[in-house]
Amino acid sequence: MTTGLHSDAVRVLSEWRPPEESQDALRREFLAHLAAHDDGMWRECVPGHLTASAAVLDSTGERVLLTLHPKAKLWLQLGGHCEHGDTSLAAAALREASEESGIEGLRLLPGPVRVDRHRVWCHGGSYHLDVQYAAVAPADAQEKISDESDDLRWFGLDAIPDPADDAVRRLAATSRQVFARHGRPAVT
Numbered sequence: 001m002t003t004g005l006h007s008d009a010v011r012v013l014s015e016w017r018p019p020e021e022s023q024d025a026l027r028r029e030f031l032a033h034l035a036a037h038d039d040g041m042w043r044e045c046v047p048g049h050l051t052a053s054a055a056v057l058d059s060t061g062e063r064v065l066l067t068l069h070p071k072a073k074l075w076l077q078l079g080g081h082c083e084h085g086d087t088s089l090a091a092a093a094l095r096e097a098s099e100e101s102g103i104e105g106l107r108l109l110p111g112p113v114r115v116d117r118h119r120v121w122c123h124g125g126s127y128h129l130d131v132q133y134a135a136v137a138p139a140d141a142q143e144k145i146s147d148e149s150d151d152l153r154w155f156g157l158d159a160i161p162d163p164a165d166d167a168v169r170r171l172a173a174t175s176r177q178v179f180a181r182h183g184r185p186a187v188t
Contacts, residue, residue: 006041008088009050010034012131016112019174026115030129040129043081048117048127052092053079054108055132055171056101058154059139061179064172065101066160068151071121075155075164077171079130080148093133101137101152102144109134109182113174116167134175 013031018024030050039045055077056065066075078100079093086092090108098106111133120128137143145152155161157172 003041003084005082005084005086005088005092006034006038009041009131012089012112013115019114019177023115026117029117030115030131033129041082042084043122043126046123046126048129049081049122050089051079051081051128051130052086052089052096053077053130053132054093054097054106054135055113055168055175056097056103056106056135056137057157057175057179058137058141061136061176062157063154064157064160064175065103065137065143065152065154066164066168067100067149068153070148070150073150073163074168075153075161076168077132079132089131090133093131094135097135100146100148101141102146103137103141105138105141106135109136109175109178111178113178114171116171118167132171134171134178136179 013027018027034040037045041050043049069076078097080096082092112131113134114132116130143152157176160169
């Protein structure tokens with residue numbers, strides 16, 4: 001049985017116009033996965049499951065907040081698994097970003113901005129089908145490291161450190177473009 005979150009993911013991905021053809025191909029893969037798996041939103045779906053994440057930008061749109069992930073040992077955007085209480089992909093991304101950053105008052109920019117598919121350690125090897133958003137922190141934001149992170153730091157969008165992957169760099173670049181177009185965050 002599909003859930004409201006599953007239906008929201010199908011709607012969001014069906015309506016989203018990706019920034020490039022490779023992103024559109026991945027978007028179609030995500031939709032095919034959801035069509036084949038009623039449980040495709042949940043970590044228990046072993047072939048893979050949708051996740052939600054956000055590149056958290058500072059109020060100027062010049063820096064991104066990254067977490068040093070304890071398992072991956074990479075600097076990554078904030079995000080993770082959807083939970084049964086999430087009402088939408090956007091809400092899941094905002095919840096994850098707020099929990100992992102400790103920042104109150106994050107606002108999402110219109111999105112999603114990208115999608116990414118990557119192998120993870122769930123169930124001994126699965127895929128995260130990550131729907132990625134951009135969020136903006138208030139000017140007076142004070143980040144607070146969570147127990148889901150080895151470290152949490154702001155980096156210039158052109159100065160993302162190693163170890164990080166190209167997907168994070170692409171997300172940061174696309175988030176900068178969305179910030180430039182929309183300036184003020186959408187109310188969520």
